[in-house]
Amino acid sequence: MNTRSDLVRAAIWAAELVGDEIERASRGISEKTFAKGSYVCHRGDRLDYWTGVVTGLVKISAISRDGKAMTFAGVGPGGWFGEGSVLKDEPRKYDLVAIRDTRLAMLNKATFFWLYENSAAFNRFLVRQLNERLGQFIATTEYDRILDPKARVARNLSWFFNPVLYPDMRDHIEITQDELALLAGVSRQVVNRSLRALEEEGLLRVEHGRINVFGVERLANYGA
Protein backbone atom coordinates (compact mmCIF):
# COMPACT_ATOMS: atom_id res chain seq x y z
CA MET A 1 0.00 0.00 0.00
CA ASN A 2 2.87 2.25 0.76
CA THR A 3 4.77 1.44 -2.41
CA ARG A 4 1.73 2.12 -4.53
CA SER A 5 1.25 5.62 -3.26
CA ASP A 6 4.98 6.11 -3.61
CA LEU A 7 4.74 5.17 -7.26
CA VAL A 8 1.95 7.64 -7.81
CA ARG A 9 3.74 10.37 -5.96
CA ALA A 10 6.79 9.84 -8.15
CA ALA A 11 4.74 10.05 -11.34
CA ILE A 12 4.92 13.44 -12.96
CA TRP A 13 1.31 13.38 -14.10
CA ALA A 14 0.08 12.78 -10.57
CA ALA A 15 1.50 16.03 -9.26
CA GLU A 16 -1.61 18.02 -10.12
CA LEU A 17 -4.20 15.42 -9.28
CA VAL A 18 -6.60 16.18 -6.42
CA GLY A 19 -7.38 13.93 -3.45
CA ASP A 20 -9.89 11.50 -4.85
CA GLU A 21 -7.92 11.09 -8.06
CA ILE A 22 -4.71 10.27 -6.27
CA GLU A 23 -6.52 7.62 -4.26
CA ARG A 24 -7.86 5.99 -7.43
CA ALA A 25 -4.49 6.09 -9.13
CA SER A 26 -2.82 4.45 -6.16
CA ARG A 27 -5.22 1.53 -6.26
CA GLY A 28 -4.78 1.00 -10.00
CA ILE A 29 -1.01 1.09 -10.13
CA SER A 30 1.49 -1.70 -9.66
CA GLU A 31 5.18 -2.23 -10.15
CA LYS A 32 7.10 -4.78 -12.11
CA THR A 33 10.80 -5.30 -12.71
CA PHE A 34 12.49 -6.47 -15.87
CA ALA A 35 16.00 -7.82 -16.26
CA LYS A 36 18.33 -6.32 -18.80
CA GLY A 37 17.58 -7.61 -22.27
CA SER A 38 14.15 -8.99 -21.45
CA TYR A 39 11.02 -8.14 -23.33
CA VAL A 40 8.35 -6.09 -21.64
CA CYS A 41 6.03 -6.82 -24.52
CA HIS A 42 6.28 -8.27 -27.99
CA ARG A 43 4.71 -6.68 -30.99
CA GLY A 44 1.20 -8.04 -31.37
CA ASP A 45 0.77 -8.74 -27.68
CA ARG A 46 -1.87 -7.07 -25.63
CA LEU A 47 -0.72 -5.04 -22.71
CA ASP A 48 -3.60 -3.38 -20.96
CA TYR A 49 -1.51 -1.03 -18.91
CA TRP A 50 -0.28 2.46 -19.29
CA THR A 51 3.37 2.17 -18.44
CA GLY A 52 5.91 4.43 -16.80
CA VAL A 53 9.64 3.96 -16.39
CA VAL A 54 10.71 4.33 -12.77
CA THR A 55 14.33 3.38 -13.29
CA GLY A 56 16.15 1.91 -16.25
CA LEU A 57 15.53 2.29 -19.94
CA VAL A 58 13.05 0.80 -22.37
CA LYS A 59 13.58 0.63 -26.09
CA ILE A 60 10.63 0.90 -28.43
CA SER A 61 11.55 -0.94 -31.59
CA ALA A 62 10.44 -3.09 -34.46
CA ILE A 63 12.12 -5.77 -36.52
CA SER A 64 12.40 -4.98 -40.20
CA ARG A 65 11.99 -7.57 -42.93
CA ASP A 66 15.70 -8.22 -43.14
CA GLY A 67 15.79 -8.94 -39.45
CA LYS A 68 17.41 -5.75 -38.28
CA ALA A 69 16.26 -3.98 -35.15
CA MET A 70 14.87 -0.53 -35.76
CA THR A 71 14.73 1.63 -32.70
CA PHE A 72 12.09 4.34 -32.63
CA ALA A 73 12.60 5.72 -29.19
CA GLY A 74 14.16 5.10 -25.87
CA VAL A 75 12.02 5.83 -22.85
CA GLY A 76 13.96 6.92 -19.85
CA PRO A 77 13.08 7.44 -16.19
CA GLY A 78 9.91 9.47 -15.68
CA GLY A 79 8.64 8.68 -19.16
CA TRP A 80 5.21 7.19 -19.79
CA PHE A 81 4.10 5.37 -22.90
CA GLY A 82 1.43 3.12 -24.38
CA GLU A 83 -1.53 5.46 -24.05
CA GLY A 84 -2.17 4.98 -27.76
CA SER A 85 -2.63 1.23 -27.50
CA VAL A 86 -4.68 1.50 -24.32
CA LEU A 87 -6.98 4.20 -25.68
CA LYS A 88 -7.59 2.38 -28.93
CA ASP A 89 -7.76 -1.07 -27.32
CA GLU A 90 -5.22 -2.37 -29.79
CA PRO A 91 -2.35 -4.84 -29.62
CA ARG A 92 1.06 -3.25 -29.31
CA LYS A 93 2.64 -2.28 -32.57
CA TYR A 94 6.19 -2.39 -31.33
CA ASP A 95 8.50 -4.51 -29.29
CA LEU A 96 9.31 -3.17 -25.86
CA VAL A 97 12.69 -4.23 -24.57
CA ALA A 98 14.32 -3.34 -21.29
CA ILE A 99 17.88 -2.50 -22.29
CA ARG A 100 18.91 -2.13 -18.68
CA ASP A 101 17.50 -3.60 -15.50
CA THR A 102 14.27 -1.68 -15.33
CA ARG A 103 11.45 -0.99 -12.90
CA LEU A 104 8.13 -0.14 -14.48
CA ALA A 105 5.04 1.40 -12.95
CA MET A 106 1.93 0.03 -14.58
CA LEU A 107 -1.47 1.69 -14.41
CA ASN A 108 -4.30 -0.64 -15.27
CA LYS A 109 -6.66 0.14 -18.08
CA ALA A 110 -9.75 0.72 -15.95
CA THR A 111 -7.97 3.29 -13.84
CA PHE A 112 -6.47 4.91 -16.89
CA PHE A 113 -9.92 5.37 -18.37
CA TRP A 114 -11.36 6.60 -15.11
CA LEU A 115 -8.73 9.32 -14.94
CA TYR A 116 -9.27 10.04 -18.61
CA GLU A 117 -12.97 10.59 -17.98
CA ASN A 118 -12.75 12.40 -14.68
CA SER A 119 -9.50 14.25 -14.22
CA ALA A 120 -8.75 17.52 -15.95
CA ALA A 121 -5.19 17.43 -14.66
CA PHE A 122 -4.64 13.99 -16.13
CA ASN A 123 -5.92 15.12 -19.51
CA ARG A 124 -3.69 18.16 -19.45
CA PHE A 125 -0.77 15.82 -19.00
CA LEU A 126 -1.87 13.57 -21.86
CA VAL A 127 -2.29 16.49 -24.23
CA ARG A 128 1.07 17.92 -23.29
CA GLN A 129 2.73 14.56 -23.86
CA LEU A 130 1.02 13.86 -27.17
CA ASN A 131 1.84 17.35 -28.35
CA GLU A 132 5.48 16.90 -27.49
CA ARG A 133 5.61 13.62 -29.37
CA LEU A 134 3.89 15.15 -32.36
CA GLY A 135 6.37 17.99 -32.38
CA GLN A 136 9.22 15.53 -32.39
CA PHE A 137 7.63 13.55 -35.18
CA ILE A 138 7.08 16.59 -37.33
CA ALA A 139 10.65 17.66 -36.73
CA THR A 140 11.90 14.40 -38.22
CA THR A 141 10.14 14.89 -41.52
CA GLU A 142 11.14 18.53 -41.54
CA TYR A 143 14.84 18.16 -41.06
CA ASP A 144 15.12 14.84 -42.82
CA ARG A 145 16.41 16.46 -45.95
CA ILE A 146 17.60 19.75 -44.56
CA LEU A 147 20.22 18.84 -42.02
CA ASP A 148 23.54 17.18 -42.62
CA PRO A 149 24.16 13.75 -41.10
CA LYS A 150 26.04 15.04 -38.11
CA ALA A 151 23.18 17.31 -37.12
CA ARG A 152 20.70 14.48 -37.50
CA VAL A 153 22.73 12.32 -35.20
CA ALA A 154 22.96 15.16 -32.70
CA ARG A 155 19.24 15.84 -32.72
CA ASN A 156 18.20 12.23 -32.61
CA LEU A 157 20.42 11.83 -29.61
CA SER A 158 18.88 14.84 -27.92
CA TRP A 159 15.42 13.26 -28.09
CA PHE A 160 16.37 10.73 -25.50
CA PHE A 161 16.76 13.66 -23.15
CA ASN A 162 13.50 15.45 -23.90
CA PRO A 163 12.67 16.99 -20.52
CA VAL A 164 8.92 16.92 -21.15
CA LEU A 165 8.75 13.27 -22.15
CA TYR A 166 11.48 11.92 -19.87
CA PRO A 167 11.81 14.32 -16.94
CA ASP A 168 14.09 12.16 -14.82
CA MET A 169 16.56 11.20 -17.53
CA ARG A 170 20.15 11.58 -16.47
CA ASP A 171 23.02 12.89 -18.56
CA HIS A 172 23.88 9.63 -20.24
CA ILE A 173 22.23 6.92 -22.30
CA GLU A 174 23.18 3.36 -22.99
CA ILE A 175 22.79 2.83 -26.70
CA THR A 176 25.05 1.35 -29.33
CA GLN A 177 26.22 3.35 -32.29
CA ASP A 178 24.56 0.73 -34.43
CA GLU A 179 21.17 1.44 -32.89
CA LEU A 180 21.65 5.16 -33.10
CA ALA A 181 22.45 4.75 -36.79
CA LEU A 182 19.16 2.96 -37.35
CA LEU A 183 17.31 5.63 -35.44
CA ALA A 184 18.91 8.54 -37.27
CA GLY A 185 18.67 6.87 -40.64
CA VAL A 186 22.39 7.04 -41.38
CA SER A 187 25.16 4.50 -41.58
CA ARG A 188 27.08 3.38 -38.56
CA GLN A 189 30.23 4.97 -39.93
CA VAL A 190 28.53 8.31 -40.07
CA VAL A 191 27.36 7.93 -36.52
CA ASN A 192 30.85 7.02 -35.43
CA ARG A 193 32.44 10.01 -37.12
CA SER A 194 29.68 12.36 -36.03
CA LEU A 195 29.99 11.31 -32.43
CA ARG A 196 33.72 11.86 -32.47
CA ALA A 197 33.26 15.27 -34.01
CA LEU A 198 30.65 16.18 -31.42
CA GLU A 199 32.97 14.92 -28.75
CA GLU A 200 35.67 17.22 -30.09
CA GLU A 201 33.23 20.08 -29.79
CA GLY A 202 32.70 19.21 -26.15
CA LEU A 203 29.02 18.31 -26.45
CA LEU A 204 29.35 14.73 -25.32
CA ARG A 205 31.67 11.93 -24.44
CA VAL A 206 31.66 8.57 -26.15
CA GLU A 207 32.12 5.43 -24.13
CA HIS A 208 31.42 2.00 -25.27
CA GLY A 209 27.79 1.16 -25.43
CA ARG A 210 27.11 4.47 -23.79
CA ILE A 211 27.09 8.18 -24.53
CA ASN A 212 27.46 10.94 -21.96
CA VAL A 213 25.84 14.20 -22.94
CA PHE A 214 26.98 17.57 -21.66
CA GLY A 215 24.92 20.00 -23.69
CA VAL A 216 21.47 18.65 -24.43
CA GLU A 217 20.25 22.07 -25.54
CA ARG A 218 23.06 22.50 -28.01
CA LEU A 219 22.45 19.03 -29.40
CA ALA A 220 18.74 19.69 -29.81
CA ASN A 221 19.42 22.82 -31.84
CA TYR A 222 22.47 21.55 -33.64
CA GLY A 223 22.78 22.80 -37.19
CA ALA A 224 20.11 25.46 -36.76
Add this chain to the structure above:
DNA sequence: TCATTAAATTGTT
Protein backbone atom coordinates in the same frame (compact mmCIF):
# COMPACT_ATOMS: atom_id res chain seq x y z
C1' DT B 1 38.17 -13.77 -7.08
C1' DC B 2 40.84 -14.39 -11.04
C1' DA B 3 42.08 -16.08 -15.61
C1' DT B 4 40.35 -17.66 -19.97
C1' DT B 5 37.11 -17.36 -23.69
C1' DA B 6 33.20 -15.82 -26.24
C1' DA B 7 30.41 -12.08 -27.77
C1' DA B 8 29.39 -7.45 -28.62
C1' DT B 9 30.81 -2.96 -29.95
C1' DT B 10 33.84 0.29 -31.83
C1' DG B 11 37.18 2.21 -35.10
C1' DT B 12 39.10 2.12 -39.72
C1' DT B 13 39.52 1.08 -44.58
Add this chain to the structure above:
DNA sequence: AACAATTTAATGA
Protein backbone atom coordinates in the same frame (compact mmCIF):
# COMPACT_ATOMS: atom_id res chain seq x y z
C1' DA C 1 30.63 -4.11 -46.38
C1' DA C 2 34.60 -6.18 -44.37
C1' DC C 3 38.17 -6.40 -41.05
C1' DA C 4 40.88 -5.55 -36.90
C1' DA C 5 41.01 -3.71 -32.29
C1' DT C 6 38.87 -3.01 -28.03
C1' DT C 7 35.63 -3.66 -24.20
C1' DT C 8 32.38 -6.23 -21.76
C1' DA C 9 30.06 -10.46 -20.24
C1' DA C 10 30.21 -15.34 -19.24
C1' DT C 11 32.40 -19.34 -17.73
C1' DG C 12 34.71 -22.28 -14.68
C1' DA C 13 38.44 -23.30 -11.65
